[in-house]
Amino acid sequence: MAEEVKVFGVWASPYSRRVELALKLKGVPYEYIEEDLSNKSPLLLKYNPIHEKVPVLLHNGKPIVESILILEYIDKTWKGYPILPEDPYERAMARFWSKFMDEKCMPAIWEACWIDEKEQEAFEHLKTLENALKGKFFGGETIGLVDIACNWLAFWVGVIQEVSEREVVNAEKFPILCKWIEEFINSSPVKESLPPRENLLAFFRARREFFSASVSASK
Template identity: 65%
Template sequence: MAEQVKLFGVWASPFTRRIEIALKLKGVEYEFVEEDLVNKSDLLVKYNPIHKKVPVLLHNGNPICESVVIMEYIDETWKGAPILPRDPYERAMARFWAKFIDDKCVPAIWKACWSNDEEQENAIEEACELLKTLEAQLKGNKFFGGQTIGFVDIAANTIGFWLGILLEIVELELLTEEKFPKLCKWIDDYVNCSVIKENLPPRDKLLAYFRARQQPPTGSKD
């Protein structure tokens, strides 16, 4: 029986793109099913009854949910081009930093971009501190994974690509080369790495997508 790999996702979602990047890195063929989050499909609700969110990977009829869990599954199922390092301690570090991105950086960035006034100022300060901490993890390496893209790089696609677009929309100068020289260099290397470049949405399309969803200017922002 031919292997069946289906990905239920949203083209503009960084979490969906994590899975596309992981599958492409492994050279796994898959069918992409675009979801409408305003009108979720019966299949999405069937395969992710708990969270009803994208991405969902369906592999030979078995659904897997939560992007980080799916990334680990992909790495364990298709052995070529490892995403996580082999050494247990390095694996633990990769898992720690991916969790740091999801639990700390992503919410702080979101708040820095979409809140107002004093709340926004505090959120920007917090986001900058978190990004400084993350940047320090690059040490002298090209990628978080060393010389090649790995688990943390893929998890950090929110910062590598989406963040710049959000900052452009809300007109915030947060991610400057003066403040974040290593992180900016990483972003440049990241978006120019072929597997990433080929699997990110078009910048203009994403910019238009987020502009259309921008919050009404309830505060001083804009």
């Protein structure tokens, strides 16, 4: 019997793009269902009743939520391309850096893209991350969990910076990280799993005032 693999996502979401990228790396066919977050579908609310967020991976009727946990599930379920390292210490470190991206880097970089106050904090987190990059990718010679978790930094940040007219990440401040960004976004299947740049630019342009005001208000 054919497997049921569905991804509930949003085209501009780095989190749902992570899941799509992992499925593409594994060569797993899936059905993609675009959600409207202003009018969430009954299925999204049923499958992710606690957070009510995308992405949701539905595998043979079982929902899995939270992008990093979904990546780990995908890695365990489908063999072939390894996303997490086998070695227990390396696995723990990969989990550590992806958590660092979500919990420390993303909030600080996002805020630094709109206001000055967070720039130093974002700089320090980015330097720490840059120092953790030892090979071509965080995963070594191939794309792994941390690279996938850093997709927002690789692609979305450049678009946000263009809209907010601030430069938190550039090659002068972060030469190694920027080299990684080039390698990552130009590799296959990453290229095919990113949203169209023009559409993303229009998305952030349309919300520029809102994002800028909401970040300032939270300070």
